[in-house]
Amino acid sequence: MRALRRGWLRFRAHRAAVAAGLLVAVLAIAAAFAPLVAPADPLAQPDPVALQNQPPSAAHLLGTDRFSRDVLSRIVYGARVSLGVGAAAALLAVTVGALVGLAAGLASPAVDQLLMRSVDVALALPRVFLILLVLALWENAPPWVVVLLIALTGWFQTSRVVRALVLRLRESEFVQAARALGSGRPGLVRRHLLPHLAPTIIVSATLDVGNIILLESGLSYLGLGIRPPAPSWGNMIQDGKDQLFSAPWVAAAPGLALLVTVVAFNLFGDGLQAAFDPRDRR
Amino acid sequence: MDGERSAVSGTRPLLEVADLVVHFTRRTGLFGTRRETVQAVNGVSFAIGRRETLGLVGESGCGKTTLARAVLHLVERTSGTVRFDGADLAALRPAELRRARRRLQIVFQDPYASLNPRMTIGRAVREGLEVHRLARGAEADRRVRALLEEVGLPADAADAYPHEFSGGQRQRAGIARALAVEPELLVCDEPVSALDVSVQAQVLNLLADLQVRRGLSYLFISHDLAVVRHVAPRVAVMYLGRIVEEGPADALYAAPRHPYTQALLSAVPVPDPTTRRARIVLPGDPPSPVHPPAGCPFHPRCPHPAKDQTCLTVRPELTQLAPGHRVACHKA
Numbered sequence: 001m002r003a004l005r006r007g008w009l010r011f012r013a014h015r016a017a018v019a020a021g022l023l024v025a026v027l028a029i030a031a032a033f034a035p036l037v038a039p040a041d042p043l044a045q046p047d048p049v050a051l052q053n054q055p056p057s058a059a060h061l062l063g064t065d066r067f068s069r070d071v072l073s074r075i076v077y078g079a080r081v082s083l084g085v086g087a088a089a090a091l092l093a094v095t096v097g098a099l100v101g102l103a104a105g106l107a108s109p110a111v112d113q114l115l116m117r118s119v120d121v122a123l124a125l126p127r128v129f130l131i132l133l134v135l136a137l138w139e140n141a142p143p144w145v146v147v148l149l150i151a152l153t154g155w156f157q158t159s160r161v162v163r164a165l166v167l168r169l170r171e172s173e174f175v176q177a178a179r180a181l182g183s184g185r186p187g188l189v190r191r192h193l194l195p196h197l198a199p200t201i202i203v204s205a206t207l208d209v210g211n212i213i214l215l216e217s218g219l220s221y222l223g224l225g226i227r228p229p230a231p232s233w234g235n236m237i238q239d240g241k242d243q244l245f246s247a248p249w250v251a252a253a254p255g256l257a258l259l260v261t262v263v264a265f266n267l268f269g270d271g272l273q274a275a276f277d278p279r280d281r282r
Numbered sequence: 283m284d285g286e287r288s289a290v291s292g293t294r295p296l297l298e299v300a301d302l303v304v305h306f307t308r309r310t311g312l313f314g315t316r317r318e319t320v321q322a323v324n325g326v327s328f329a330i331g332r333r334e335t336l337g338l339v340g341e342s343g344c345g346k347t348t349l350a351r352a353v354l355h356l357v358e359r360t361s362g363t364v365r366f367d368g369a370d371l372a373a374l375r376p377a378e379l380r381r382a383r384r385r386l387q388i389v390f391q392d393p394y395a396s397l398n399p400r401m402t403i404g405r406a407v408r409e410g411l412e413v414h415r416l417a418r419g420a421e422a423d424r425r426v427r428a429l430l431e432e433v434g435l436p437a438d439a440a441d442a443y444p445h446e447f448s449g450g451q452r453q454r455a456g457i458a459r460a461l462a463v464e465p466e467l468l469v470c471d472e473p474v475s476a477l478d479v480s481v482q483a484q485v486l487n488l489l490a491d492l493q494v495r496r497g498l499s500y501l502f503i504s505h506d507l508a509v510v511r512h513v514a515p516r517v518a519v520m521y522l523g524r525i526v527e528e529g530p531a532d533a534l535y536a537a538p539r540h541p542y543t544q545a546l547l548s549a550v551p552v553p554d555p556t557t558r559r560a561r562i563v564l565p566g567d568p569p570s571p572v573h574p575p576a577g578c579p580f581h582p583r584c585p586h587p588a589k590d591q592t593c594l595t596v597r598p599e600l601t602q603l604a605p606g607h608r609v610a611c612h613k614a
Binding site for chain 1: 351354356379380381383384386387388390391392395396397398400401406409410413414456459460463
């Protein structure tokens, strides 16, 4: 409990991280309760001729796009896609990475070498091209395929970091003492390894969310991620790029949402890192 | 620490180490193509009876810590046997090994590294109780408090984290953790080396009390001859992975037979400023355990005037010079 409070004090000292954390929370709530938060149906096209490309106004706070759809509502629903894909893929990637890292760190040197050299090979593959290839071949892939592809190409770094930590912890005297007491491997992992790995894993997952949101938006922009008419920040920017000068808000609004969200996740991750590090005395 | 001397003749010793060898192989070179072998422990034999203390001295890097971990089966041995109460730990199945582990425990040197910083003292002490299903719930709480009191910590220390304590208090917590599973043998790996001198005495006294109260046996490892003399009626001196001299503390301190023991003892400060002693200064550093010298491992630094060709080529075996006093030196 005391450790928790001290961690909170360290986190609070990072003002930007606190603001970022609040923003992340607001975004998450807005995404979760999108039907209540959004002023209109994101797919409704009230009058594609008369109401298209309306500038921001009281009726449409962020204007309308070329099909007369409310941009703000589409951003709110798009947040569901971005945060959903980001969180799901980051969680999956970090879980796989942590499990592989733990296995490599605790296994025999032969198994460890096999796992880590495979990771080296995997890290040399160009991630984005790999994902593009699969999505180009699998037309209209459902969102879970996007999540799976991003996660399965995104765990390598985490596994390396976790393995390195496990190797160090394994030799530490308190782990040796636990082994001498007769603790089995599951007990060692649960009582002694995971509490020390958790901060790294959590920070790594948070920072991953930002990167994955960016990656998913890129895929959707290219028309390979979330397919229209379902709103995603990536395909909204794609939609708006033809009227960049006549109706700049259509592309700028989701672009800004994307920028702010990614920066928020990165700042939040940095703040968490500081909170978990007792040596951080800011 | 005046436990009864060695075990009654006829009964077997509690711990019996025979020809223990621990080598580590590591890959070096740019692509890990060269292999080199660190000969950390190189054929060590000794025995410890019930309620007995064996002091083990030697400078850092001589293999003391590896020996301690090999005795507890925390590192794989290359060859040799470690028998605890007659049973070879290496031959046990995993479940049996875990049960046997209860009976021999370790106290580490660094009280800062030996306690999990994210675990309260209470949980650390409780771990052994839970692993071996000795107690649970309120009974476990009661046992934890009793153990903390036994080692001289307040009972409410159970709820605090290691960083809230001083080095001496942490070492007491480490001892309580080891005692929780009611061991018969405690391996103390430099248990007081990281502590202030005033605190050292307190911890040593605690260990002495515990030996009497619980009938413990100790393998007491230290680089500090003065500390070992205070604690152990029998002492073994280790150099480069081997025991070079072993004997009753009185005889060994009064008349060391091995040139290395003589040099070590000449370096112990004497509290009386009027006493002047010839200090034997050894030339050079201990050789690397990767390439131990041929013949007597001590020959490159040996100041013995009668050192000859035999010392350079033939390794001396531990031989009995007096009852219970063994020395590995051609010239002793």
